[in-house]
Amino acid sequence: MIEFDLVGAKVLLPEGEPVPARLSVSGGRIVTAPVGRPVDLSGCLILPGIVDLHGDGFERHVAPRRGAMTDPEEGIVTAASELAVNGITTGVLAQFYSWEGGLRGPEFAARVFGAIAAARPRVVPDLIPQLRFEIAMLDDYGTLPAKLAAWEIPYVVFNDHLAHDRLAAGRKPPRLTGQALKAGCNPEVYFQRMLALEARMPEVSAALDGLCATLAGQGVRMGSHDDRTQRGREEWRGRGVRIAEFPETLVAAEAARAGGDAVVMGAPNVMRGGSHNGNVSARDLVTAGLCDALASDYHYPSLCRAALSLAREIGMAAAWRLVSSGPAELLGLTDRGRLTPGRRADILVLEQATGRIVAVFAAGRVAHLNGDLAGRFLMA
Template sequence: MPNLDLIGAEVLHAEGLSRTPLSFAEGHITQRSAGRQVDLTGFQVLPGIVDLHGDAFERHLAPRRGAMKQLSEGLVSAEAELAANGITTAVLAQFVSWEGGLRGSEFANQVFNGIRDTAPELVTDVRPQLRFETHMLDLYQDLPQRMAEWGVGYIVFNDHLPHDRLAQGKLPKRLVGQALKAGRSPETHLAQMQDMHARREEVPAALDALCAELSQRGIRMGSHDDQTPEQRAEWRARGVSLAEFPETQEAAEAAHAAGDAVIMGAPNVVRGASHNGNLSALDLISMGLCHALASDYHYPSPRRAALMLAQSGLLDLAGAWALVSSGPAQVLGLTDRGTLMPGKRADIVILDKATGRVAATFAAGRVSYMSGAIAERFAA
């Protein structure tokens, strides 16, 4: 593990950029000179990105239909992409859903076991998140124990059933395609959705009990796609304190007013709007209602979103970068990272000042990514 003094670079702290050298030793930022000097003139040194929700890893685990036989190889490949985008802490969001296929229980079991067994070998801090479909009532009893076996300490609740169409007796959109991906006939897939929809009145009480047990176990809990203040209040009453990708300003305002963390997608910022017409992350950020940005489905987006926010003048660089570093770290309760203060983990991303591209990434003081001319400076 290298002990280094990074000199000549612009270093980002809460008060802004400075040219004060940054030193780290034994995996942590230090106040004193740590060892060999590396001149990083022309580069910027920033806190490593903490990504608290991303599912772009799926393409590495199942590049074509069906999972890879060795998920560990896919996770190693996914880590390379994470590190190349400056991400030093990554929460991998995996579904357990009636949708089946890559979102089904069988694939999720492989993924969570793979993360549990492979993550200790990686440089990037990789953690699992369970995205759980609330109407899968048959799984409730065993879920807390399964999560313990998987090492999952973070769950987000979703409901993607097409209730309106099912209530009207209409066929759900894309039924045939979804059924084929899940390996079921369209008739079987539809019957499953209809059965879950018919039991919808059982879900609130079941969620109350499940969330109470998960809370006792110290599980971090979030809701997904909140639409109304009333929905957010229901989740809050269950101890679900994270509002992930709220769909309306009213739901986001209600979450913020109650002290809940509001998480939005970085691709929403990069695009300037939600890809499916929901609430704009830019609007929430401008109103001070967003605590953190997540990669969602695109790992380059947290870095790009933060730089775009700073370049637009909506936030200064320190405030924009906090949305992808210290903000997410606080949401996850990770007090040892997110800033470059002495004593914190040496989670560092180094950007080429001219291009804004990632030149190198360190996680807990270890190199997870390095490319191009900057490698010559460290090798000199």
């Protein structure tokens, strides 16, 4: 940790739009009094560090190609560097726990969560593991709570990637062969696995009721993925699942808002102007006041870019809240997300003329520092 007074820049304070102000850091926290080491950041904008609520972009570092990465911990360390360069000071790493196997299977998930735990002391951004659980895995319901506790996972999202209509008719889903081979499984064996899971789907609802009650008792935050209907969102709410990740329809998003649930949308969706598969537009939900937080999903650079793009429509304060205090509050992280005395010194410095991220600090530690700006800190 280093101590400094950031001067000459505009600062996004909780009260509103960016204003000229001094921001002082000591002991990894934002402090009121100057510390006596001024760093001139003229021409820059100082923003709260980004809190990424859900991202799986780390996958390409952990397993870029079959056999290319034998130590997932080194992949996590590399991913942390990518987080920092993109202004992310707190990153939720979303890992599948799925019947699909391969890089989404339980065995690989165990390796990834072990790697995250081992890497955390080595990196500057704060890393938080998230488990994406496939609800058809009934045989795993009994052991899941203990695994979450052992892996120190505070956040679970429920997924369902079975093609129910086709499986109920005994038909193979599209792209089954490619998915099976990617997971290292014979396609026919893979198909039979899916049929067996589909046959037990009538048991899932009651099993979920019990599992969610157990996880709620452990203090685990829970989210649903890809909600489509009002009824579906209401069912999840009844189980205590209060975060709707990437709802696919306006109806589902409105149902979440009506019930007081949080809505998380993808920043790539904002930048694209719509979903890649025809779902509801994240930008439309934001401007309608139906989105509480943005997440990187699969592309870390999109978070900063999406917030800056939205700032032209809804103002910087409201736009940046979607990537800082908004997601921090959903995670229960009351020590970050705003640039106020006593909070963690999670800071992003933006060059106003170019919009480039030139410096990032997490808890007062240097996470990223651009060459030109580095000189200002060294000379101070």
